[in-house]
Amino acid sequence: MASPLKCNLCSKPATVHLTQIVNNKVHKVDLCEECAQAKGVTDPTGFSLSDLLLKASLNTEGSDTGPRCEQCGFTQNDFKKTGRFGCPHCYETFKALIEPMLDNMHKGTTHTGKVPQKALARKSLYDRLTTLELDLSEAIKTERYEDAARYRDEINQVKQAFGEKPAE
Amino acid sequence: MVSAAADEQRAAILETCREALAATAPLKRAAQASIDELSELDRQILVERHLISRELSGAKNGSGVVISPDQTISVMINEEDHLRLQVLRAGFQLKKAWAAIDALDTALEDCLDYAFSPTLGYLTACPTNLGTGLRASAMMHLPALVISGQMEKVVRAVNQLGLVVRGLFGEGSDASGSIFQISNQTTLGESEDTIIKRLGSVLHSIIEHEINARARLVENDAAKLQDKIGRAYGILQHSHLLTSGEAMNLLSLVRLGADLGYFPEDSRSLVDRLFIEAQPGHIQHVSKSDLDPAQRDSRRAGHLRTEFAAFPAPNFLNGADAKPQNDN
Numbered sequence: 198m199a200s201p202l203k204c205n206l207c208s209k210p211a212t213v214h215l216t217q218i219v220n221n222k223v224h225k226v227d228l229c230e231e232c233a234q235a236k237g238v239t240d241p242t243g244f245s246l247s248d249l250l251l252k253a254s255l256n257t258e259g260s261d262t263g264p265r266c267e268q269c270g271f272t273q274n275d276f277k278k279t280g281r282f283g284c285p286h287c288y289e290t291f292k293a294l295i296e297p298m299l300d301n302m303h304k305g306t307t308h309t310g311k312v313p314q315k316a317l318a319r320k321s322l323y324d325r326l327t328t329l330e331l332d333l334s335e336a337i338k339t340e341r342y343e344d345a346a347r348y349r350d351e352i353n354q355v356k357q358a359f360g361e362k363p364a365e
Numbered sequence: 366m367v368s369a370a371a372d373e374q375r376a377a378i379l380e381t382c383r384e385a386l387a388a389t390a391p392l393k394r395a396a397q398a399s400i401d402e403l404s405e406l407d408r409q410i411l412v413e414r415h416l417i418s419r420e421l422s423g424a425k426n427g428s429g430v431v432i433s434p435d436q437t438i439s440v441m442i443n444e445e446d447h448l449r450l451q452v453l454r455a456g457f458q459l460k461k462a463w464a465a466i467d468a469l470d471t472a473l474e475d476c477l478d479y480a481f482s483p484t485l486g487y488l489t490a491c492p493t494n495l496g497t498g499l500r501a502s503a504m505m506h507l508p509a510l511v512i513s514g515q516m517e518k519v520v521r522a523v524n525q526l527g528l529v530v531r532g533l534f535g536e537g538s539d540a541s542g543s544i545f546q547i548s549n550q551t552t553l554g555e556s557e558d559t560i561i562k563r564l565g566s567v568l569h570s571i572i573e574h575e576i577n578a579r580a581r582l583v584e585n586d587a588a589k590l591q592d593k594i595g596r597a598y599g600i601l602q603h604s605h606l607l608t609s610g611e612a613m614n615l616l617s618l619v620r621l622g623a624d625l626g627y628f629p630e631d632s633r634s635l636v637d638r639l640f641i642e643a644q645p646g647h648i649q650h651v652s653k654s655d656l657d658p659a660q661r662d663s664r665r666a667g668h669l670r671t672e673f674a675a676f677p678a679p680n681f682l683n684g685a686d687a688k689p690q691n692d693n
Contacts, residue, residue: 269366269369270369271369279368280491281366281368281445281490281491282366282368282488282490282491282492283366283368283369284366284369284480285366285480285482285488287366288482288485288488295492298492299492299495299553302492302493302551302553303495303496303551303552303553303554304527304551304553304554304555305553305554305555306553306554307484307485307553307554308482308483308484308485308486308487308496308497308553308554309554309555309556309559310486310496310497310499310555310556310557311467311470311497311556311557312481312483313470313474313479313481313487314474315471315474315475316474316477316478316479316481317481319478320478
């Protein structure tokens, strides 16, 4: 006889089985009586299946041997415990973990909506400025003064684009 | 992100966001508050008015809210994400609400850097909000679908379309007063316009079902329906103890009565106001002393008795010929 299904949240025998079909994709969650009550599943108006799917798919106890985010220090277990990331870089760090989840959770896996154009333009200027400043100090260190002058002029141009006064 | 931010980082982000918000046109004269400055009662009242979430009301130091003078825009800072913009519009105005929030968001880009990836969109703390980060919702009063036992079917159908139905106060809340919040569940892979269009078309279809359910109730079960509405009116006029859940359900029936023409049309706005005023925080607010739940039930009944003393009696003859209407 097949072994009974286990609750996705606490591993007790599951008695509540939910199936949702979105875009021809079947999503299934198995829950025990207690978890179903706690998550409001018995009240058809009070739960969101995507939140449940996220928590259910994360609920695997174990040692924290996965990657650690180098920006914020978040580990896979931190994410499993909270269902939240610590910083934007976590999306890179835990890419392999969340990519299959996104496919289940959303209509697609690629953003097709609004893009913060102004903020992105500012970020690209900022990144350019950081690179130029590094180049400038390297050029001074190695006594490449012609290059240094060119970098300084470029830095001034970028600063003007930011609305800042150029350096003397 | 908020979950990993230290106290001083949260405080700095709160300040940066407040400055950026104050520089935008709609929030120039907005009210600002840190959550730790607000009393528990103030926070509860803001939750009851849908201006802050329950999560923000229980947030640590370094969280705050900015609310426009007309209370149609509220911005939560350091809730689940650093910034949560919310625009509220009465009636069925999804596109206008989106236009307003889009303009505010674009204005904020002048001062704030968003965490954004070209492939994953806006990088939110929780992957369920990734992409557009847009949660478009409509509050709908659906008493006829509830009375006729069709709500569960509607919830199931709506869920299959990738939308979610919740009670009046979002996640985990019950649906007292037959008021439901219907919103998109997915945020990645579709543009904001598509999300709003899809939600709008589902809402139209729910409105149609509600109108049909009302028409069927009037046609097949008029006596039962009028009995429910008449009793609700009687209880609101004469009761001395009312819990907030019961008050919501009674007001819901009177609101349905107003829609069906049993009460004058302008009485509906009074009922809408009472929906807010009957909630625990609001009852506590008008009382000058601390109330326990039983005392609140007594004050609530007293307030509703006073309001309903001058409320016109239902005229069921009027309503019988009236065309059922719905403008959620």
